[in-house]
């Protein structure tokens with residue numbers, strides 16, 4: 001069985017989460033098994049870069065490194081250039097991401113003015129990226145739980161869309177470990193392009209995998225990791241309860257109406273002293289990269305609502 005090393009990301013920004021001093025950053029995991037190291041995500045910023053290099057330099061006898069990017073968001077992939085430094089005469093190093101990330105990464109690199117304050121902190125290592133292809137996806141079956149995905153070395157890459165269209169979880173069987181990127185993020189999705197229905201489907205499958213395969217270690221993309229199968233299951237069930245509560249509030253608001261605004265949803269939450277709601281409000285943007293606004297917008301969009309132009313109002317067509 002390999003060893004799991006966790007490098008904590010920064011989860012305590014004091015201002016806008018993308019400001020230099022308080023750069024929000026994902027956790028990074030390094031798993032060493034025999035002469036292979038798996039890196040899950042690379043975070044963002046110089047400090048994380050140095051920590052990854054330091055940790056790798058302490059590993060003995062590594063011959064091959066697989067960097068697996070859980071999804072395209074910058075707080076997870078912006079030190080991918082480290083792969084270029086790792087490659088040398090005896091060390092093989094690869095970096096993988098699902099090809100659905102490609103358009104978004106390329107348009108970001110072509111338009112650095114979109115986020116000028118970020119440009120110098122981003123070293124995705126685009127030239128080293130190996131795109132996981134849809135046509136190469138296989139059925140990965142684990143005792144009646146099935147995923148689409150790929151196998152890289154001994155790692156199963158499970159396609160678990162919803163937070164983004166390119167999101168994957170990484171399952172290491174021998175280590176009984178699962179790395180979920182931002183799948184179990186509270187108030188998920190945090191961008192309007194995310195899909196709540198897909199997230200719930202992905203989480204339901206992941207929960208089955210945890211049950212059937214006795215997963216003992218859950219490595220989240222942010223915040224805490226969870227150990228022991230019972231605790232992992234409870235963590236996922238608690239997450240489901242929290243998310244479902246936020247949906248139920250949206251459903252309640254929509255009711256039989258034909259028009260709503262997101263401000264009305266936020267007002268409804270502000271008037272609710274349920275601890276889960278208070279937590280969602282506490283971690284809302286700009287201090288955390290959560291967004292109840294985007295969460296609600298995504299929900300309305302996939303339920304067939306529309307918003308026109310600058311109007312704050314969302315409407316739905318009745319048949």
Ligand SMILES: [Fe+2]
Pocket residue numbers: 071073163182
């Ligand atoms: Fe993300």
